[in-house]
Amino acid sequence: MAEHYDVIIVGAGLSGIGAAYHLQTACPKKTYIILEGRGAIGGTWDLFRYPGIRSDSNMYTLGYNFKPWREAKAIADGPSILNYVRETARENGIDRHICFDHMVRHASWSSENARWTVEAESAAEKQVARFTCNFLFMCSGYYDYAGGYDAKFPNTERFKGPIVHPQFWPDDLEYRDKRIVVIGSGATAVTIVPEMAKGAAHVTMLQRSPTYVVSVPAEDSMANWLRGHLPPMLGYQLVRWRNVLLQMYFYNRARKVPAKVKAYILKLIRNELGPEYDIGHFTPRYNPWDQRVCLVPDSDLFKMIRERKASIVTDNIETFTERGVKLKSGRELEADIIVTATGLQLKVLGGMKVNVDGRVIDPSTVMAYKGMMFSDMPNLASAFGYTNASWTLKCDLTCDFVCRLLNYMDTNGFAACVARRDPNMSEAPFLNLNSGYIQRANRILPRQGIKAPWKLHQNYARDLMMLRYGKLEDGTLEFSAPGRAKAPVAELACAA
Numbered sequence: 001m002a003e004h005y006d007v008i009i010v011g012a013g014l015s016g017i018g019a020a021y022h023l024q025t026a027c028p029k030k031t032y033i034i035l036e037g038r039g040a041i042g043g044t045w046d047l048f049r050y051p052g053i054r055s056d057s058n059m060y061t062l063g064y065n066f067k068p069w070r071e072a073k074a075i076a077d078g079p080s081i082l083n084y085v086r087e088t089a090r091e092n093g094i095d096r097h098i099c100f101d102h103m104v105r106h107a108s109w110s111s112e113n114a115r116w117t118v119e120a121e122s123a124a125e126k127q128v129a130r131f132t133c134n135f136l137f138m139c140s141g142y143y144d145y146a147g148g149y150d151a152k153f154p155n156t157e158r159f160k161g162p163i164v165h166p167q168f169w170p171d172d173l174e175y176r177d178k179r180i181v182v183i184g185s186g187a188t189a190v191t192i193v194p195e196m197a198k199g200a201a202h203v204t205m206l207q208r209s210p211t212y213v214v215s216v217p218a219e220d221s222m223a224n225w226l227r228g229h230l231p232p233m234l235g236y237q238l239v240r241w242r243n244v245l246l247q248m249y250f251y252n253r254a255r256k257v258p259a260k261v262k263a264y265i266l267k268l269i270r271n272e273l274g275p276e277y278d279i280g281h282f283t284p285r286y287n288p289w290d291q292r293v294c295l296v297p298d299s300d301l302f303k304m305i306r307e308r309k310a311s312i313v314t315d316n317i318e319t320f321t322e323r324g325v326k327l328k329s330g331r332e333l334e335a336d337i338i339v340t341a342t343g344l345q346l347k348v349l350g351g352m353k354v355n356v357d358g359r360v361i362d363p364s365t366v367m368a369y370k371g372m373m374f375s376d377m378p379n380l381a382s383a384f385g386y387t388n389a390s391w392t393l394k395c396d397l398t399c400d401f402v403c404r405l406l407n408y409m410d411t412n413g414f415a416a417c418v419a420r421r422d423p424n425m426s427e428a429p430f431l432n433l434n435s436g437y438i439q440r441a442n443r444i445l446p447r448q449g450i451k452a453p454w455k456l457h458q459n460y461a462r463d464l465m466m467l468r469y470g471k472l473e474d475g476t477l478e479f480s481a482p483g484r485a486k487a488p489v490a491e492l493a494c495a496a
């Protein structure tokens with residue numbers, strides 16, 4: 001017998017715990033379970049253990065809208081974020097709803113019964129457990145937990161020292177007084193480099209191409225002052241809104257006048273590193289926000305470069321050698337340890353196979369509806385955050401929408417809802433950044449449309465109006481009563 005729940009949430013990371021809170025608050029009569037593939041709460045913030053692991057956006061927007069961030073640091077370290085997620089789960093009794101070691105592999109929808117049957121594999125119990133639910137809420141993140149991106153550098157086996165990927169940091173890696181090469185230039189590399197440089201002999205950040213890097217204060221003095229003078233939720237919401245508006249302002253300016261924003265960022269870097277420094281290492285070929293802009297707290301990366309404890313080399317790898325890496329320019333970088341901060345491997349719907357009324361759905365053929373449901377996949381939503389702002393801003397809104405939808409369906413006696421794709425809607429890639437890891441994943445990601453409700457605006461204010469206040473019966477969402485759920489339009493949704 002399969003256990004039945006009104007809602008199954010997949011994933012007990014930041015999004016899954018947030019989704020559970022919203023659900024039990026706004027839909028208190030709904031039964032739910034969280035199926036989590038790993039043995040712990042926290043997802044990203046439990047998995048990543050590399051030195052210096054921290055957020056690269058502020059916790060006033062990465063935190064939930066219902067739980068004020070109370071720590072002094074706005075750019076917070078991984079353990080503090082993990083603690084915040086765990087605390088949310090504990091305080092609200094969400095931890096009692098989590099079924100650990102249950103990796104969801106398969107979900108199949110029956111229009112006849114208006115329910116999903118979900119199969120989860122338990123490695124410890126070496127068996128498959130079956131559940132059914134009326135609504136499936138995917139909070140499974142966006143990347144593969146089994147492995148990061150393997151850039152396939154030539155002859156890695158020749159290198160005599162350890163080669164470490166940040167996703168699998170060994171607890172016992174000793175790097176004091178060692179020479180370290182960190183390959184990469186993204187958020188992970190700019191976090192690891194200054195932290196390791198504190199104790200290492202020297203850290204070289206080896207990048208193929210530069211990234212925009214901007215320093216922000218680790219602590220938000222206004223937020224810290226407000227915390228002592230206003231009720232916690234009021235102060236938190238004020239700072240959250242200020243940060244949302246500032247982020248939207250900078251992002252929109254970067255889109256409208258990229259040359260000016262580029263010049264401004266480069267001026268900041270020049271001020272950090274002085275007139276002699278080759279700021280080519282921080283001058284990308286693309287415009288700000290064509291890829292994510294990396295934030296560093298309190299200039300930590302620049303400080304280590306100024307102190308000559310860290311340096312940047314922009315070049316391509318010819319081969320790994322016994323002593324380090326040989327570059328296309330002919331130069332050899334000697335190292336005792338090499339860190340491959342080469343990025344993540346994206347994954348859709350937690351790798352779960354989906355079928356609807358017996359037909360396999362290929363996620364790359366569906367269109368995202370409001371960035372959170374998918375065409376012709378009934379009663380399923382997915383928490384997917386912003387690429388140009390904090391993840392949780394969008395996830396909170398997605399949860400609001402899902403709860404409104406569930407309550408609306410109950411009030412009106414509907415058992416199923418599905419976004420029907422407009423056959424005339426032109427397609428665009430799901431994500432609007434040209435970063436390597438996103439370009440690589442485009443073939444597996446769903447599509448977006450070019451107009452609402454199929455277009456992802458990556459804009460909190462617009463999404464707030466659409467997801468929290470917009471009409472549910474918008475002519476695209478189709479509702480049906482029990483026993484009346486129609487099979488989806490097969491030729492639009494399904495692949496053989």
Ligand SMILES: Cc1cc2nc3c(=O)[nH]c(=O)nc-3n(C[C@H](O)[C@H](O)[C@H](O)COP(=O)(O)OP(=O)(O)OC[C@H]3O[C@@H](n4cnc5c(N)ncnc54)[C@H](O)[C@@H]3O)c2cc1C
Pocket residue numbers: 010011012013014015016035036037038041042043044045048054055056057058062102103104105139140141142143145188349350351352383385389390391392
């Ligand atoms: C190092 C790092 C730093 C980041 N910093 C920021 C930041 O500063 N700001 C920001 O906005 N974003 C940041 N991100 C993005 C970050 O992942 C999100 O902010 C957020 O933590 C995602 O939460 P999540 O719960 O949606 O996904 P995750 O944290 O990935 O959690 C997903 C959970 O689902 C589980 N799961 C997945 N598939 C299945 C399945 N099939 N069955 C069962 N369980 C499953 C996983 O085990 C995991 O516990 C960062 C990402 C990384 C990797």
